[in-house]
Amino acid sequence: MKKILLASVALFGFAGAAAAADLPMRAAPPAPIIAAAPIFTWTGFYVGVNAGYGWSNDDFDAVDFADDEDDGGFVGGAQVGYNYQIGSFVVGLEGDIQYADFGREGAFDFDRDGDEDGVLESSDWFGTVRARAGVAFGQALIYGTGGFAFADDATGWTAGGGVEYAFTNNLSVKLEGLYVNLENDNDFDFAGFDGETDFGVVRAGLNFRFGTY
Numbered sequence: 001m002k003k004i005l006l007a008s009v010a011l012f013g014f015a016g017a018a019a020a021a022d023l024p025m026r027a028a029p030p031a032p033i034i035a036a037a038p039i040f041t042w043t044g045f046y047v048g049v050n051a052g053y054g055w056s057n058d059d060f061d062a063v064d065f066a067d068d069e070d071d072g073g074f075v076g077g078a079q080v081g082y083n084y085q086i087g088s089f090v091v092g093l094e095g096d097i098q099y100a101d102f103g104r105e106g107a108f109d110f111d112r113d114g115d116e117d118g119v120l121e122s123s124d125w126f127g128t129v130r131a132r133a134g135v136a137f138g139q140a141l142i143y144g145t146g147g148f149a150f151a152d153d154a155t156g157w158t159a160g161g162g163v164e165y166a167f168t169n170n171l172s173v174k175l176e177g178l179y180v181n182l183e184n185d186n187d188f189d190f191a192g193f194d195g196e197t198d199f200g201v202v203r204a205g206l207n208f209r210f211g212t213y
Contacts, residue, residue, distance in 0.1 A: 040166070042085045042092075042136055044211040050176075051076040052203025054100055073101035075201050081132070090136050090143065097127040098201075126151035126180065128158050139166040149180045154197065156182035166209070174205045 055072035081094030101124065127150050134143025146159035162176030181198040 040139055040169075042083045042090045042141060042166075042209075044209055045080075045082050046172075046207045046209040047078070047080045048205050048207035049076075049078050050096070050098075050174075050203045050205035052201060054199055054201040056197060056199040075100050075203055079205065079207070083132070085136060088136050090132075090134050090141055092132040093130070094132055094145070095127070095129045097125065099125055126182070128178070128180070130158060139172075141165070145176075145178075149182060151182055154182040154184050156180065160201075164207070170209050172207045172209060174207065175203075176205065177202045 052075050053072060054075040075098055077096055077098035079094055079096035081092055083090050083092035128147060130145045130147035132143050132145045134141050141164040142161075143164070144159075144161040147157070149156045149158040158178050158180045160176060160178035162174050164172050164174035166172040178201045179198065180201065181196070183196050
């Protein structure tokens with residue numbers, strides 16, 4: 001009898017273990033896959049437009065018989081460039097071409113006989129090719145810039161700086177100031193008149209940036 005009872009207990013125990021093995025396993029559901037947020041970078045090409053105000057201050061004012069005054073007016077144009085970000089530092093190259101509705105204009109009378117001996121005419125455009133270097137604070141960039149400047153028959157240099165902010169992945173706005181110094185290439189120099197022109201520009205711009213991420 002005792003043996004029968006032991007055999008029954010063993011049999012029921014084995015059947016219970018087998019039934020438990022057939023039950024589905026309880027496992028935690030897989031964790032949801034969350035894509036990492038992209039990291040913003042200034043690296044990439046961009047194109048844009050700009051508009052602002054420019055004012056000239058050239059050395060023709062040293063000629064007291066020239067009807068020439070400092071002048072100011074609208075400046076507008078387009079730019080293209082490339083940025084490369086290394087950590088928080090951003091370096092790049094930018095070129096722009098500008099319409100300039102300002103500069104020296106007037107006539108001069110060398111022999112003071114009442115007749116015009118010549119006319120001072122301002123260029124209505126200029127361009128620059130500049131290096132840019134700055135520090136990025138997320139989507140804000142503070143930078144300095146400088147390089148080569150040109151207009152008609154004059155060449156020279158430019159330097160300045162600005163701030164730029166990317167308000168979307170591909171669009172950024174900037175506020176920039178430049179000082180431009182141009183030397184006339186035709187050697188039209190004499191005492192009190194060296195053909196050098198310098199002017200300042202303050203402009204706002206909008207850039208479309210390719211390949212932000």
